[in-house]
Amino acid sequence: MGELLKLEGISLSFGGVNAxxxxxxxxxxxxxxxxxxxxGAGKTSLFNVISGFYRATGGAATYAGxxxxxxxxxxxxxxxxARTFQNIALFSGLxxxxxxxxxxxxxxKANPATASLFLGGPAREEHELTAVIDRDILPALGLEDxxxxxxxxxxxxxxxxxxxxxxxxxxxRLLMLDEPFAGMPPTEKHRMAGAIRSFVASGAVTAxxxxxxxxxxxxxxxxxVVLNFGKVIASGTPDAVRQHPDVIEAYLGTG
Ligand SMILES: Nc1ncnc2c1ncn2[C@@H]1O[C@H](COP(=O)(O)OP(=O)(O)O)[C@@H](O)[C@H]1O
Ligand SMILES: [Mg+2]
Numbered sequence: 426m427g428e429l430l431k432l433e434g435i436s437l438s439f440g441g442v443n444a445x446x447x448x449x450x451x452x453x454x455x456x457x458x459x460x461x462x463x464x465g466a467g468k469t470s471l472f473n474v475i476s477g478f479y480r481a482t483g484g485a486a487t488y489a490g491x492x493x494x495x496x497x498x499x500x501x502x503x504x505x506x507a508r509t510f511q512n513i514a515l516f517s518g519l520x521x522x523x524x525x526x527x528x529x530x531x532x533x534k535a536n537p538a539t540a541s542l543f544l545g546g547p548a549r550e551e552h553e554l555t556a557v558i559d560r561d562i563l564p565a566l567g568l569e570d571x572x573x574x575x576x577x578x579x580x581x582x583x584x585x586x587x588x589x590x591x592x593x594x595x596x597x598r599l600l601m602l603d604e605p606f607a608g609m610p611p612t613e614k615h616r617m618a619g620a621i622r623s624f625v626a627s628g629a630v631t632a633x634x635x636x637x638x639x640x641x642x643x644x645x646x647x648x649x650v651v652l653n654f655g656k657v658i659a660s661g662t663p664d665a666v667r668q669h670p671d672v673i674e675a676y677l678g679t680g
Pocket of ligand 2: 468469470511
């Protein structure tokens, strides 16, 4: 299979700070690619460039044959690019199922008042959407038992799974997950990794995920891109990357 996303020389600067410096990387269709690197390496910035939240200062990106950087972020969502955020961005007053349904509205703004307006919708569409969520998404993520609970007060790991569910509801072609395992105990990590793996194995989606820790993504990913100070310092299979001297050095002393 070919590359779904190809980044060539992507740069991004904030005033004098170079967050990304000529980043080139490919994301193979139907595979799991990870972007790893220490804190501040530019991982989230790269996601923001791909999703259109930030405008690259230089470089090019091709997604499914399109010149991605020419597309406004709303068009990128319509092209099947969905993401989760490093910091949980759920609507705490709404239930689990309501939060997940909101994922079907690609233009959703982070505003609970606007968000709840979307929940009405034409009854038929609403019904079909709910059926798909109940059948395909809640069981895959082990969320059926808490379907109608308000999101506030749910444990962190469950909230991260709800965010993944909300992204999957878009039926994305490219699923981007920003630190999906952060702050999780090992059992939760395994559960999350299993869910990502099964979504990708079902043939529906290509995954691009961020983590700061290499060991977490070792057994999960097909391909790893390592960023440090905004530059790609290594990329390849997990085994090749783990042994790369620059990667070892970048991780020394960062815990
Ligand atoms: N909106 C912003 N304004 C100014 N600097 C930013 C902004 N977003 C990120 N940066 C800077 O860009 C660099 C990379 O940040 P980030 O992409 O969040 O790293 P990571 O996700 O790898 O931890 C950091 O130096 C950060 O301070
Ligand atoms: Mg980040």
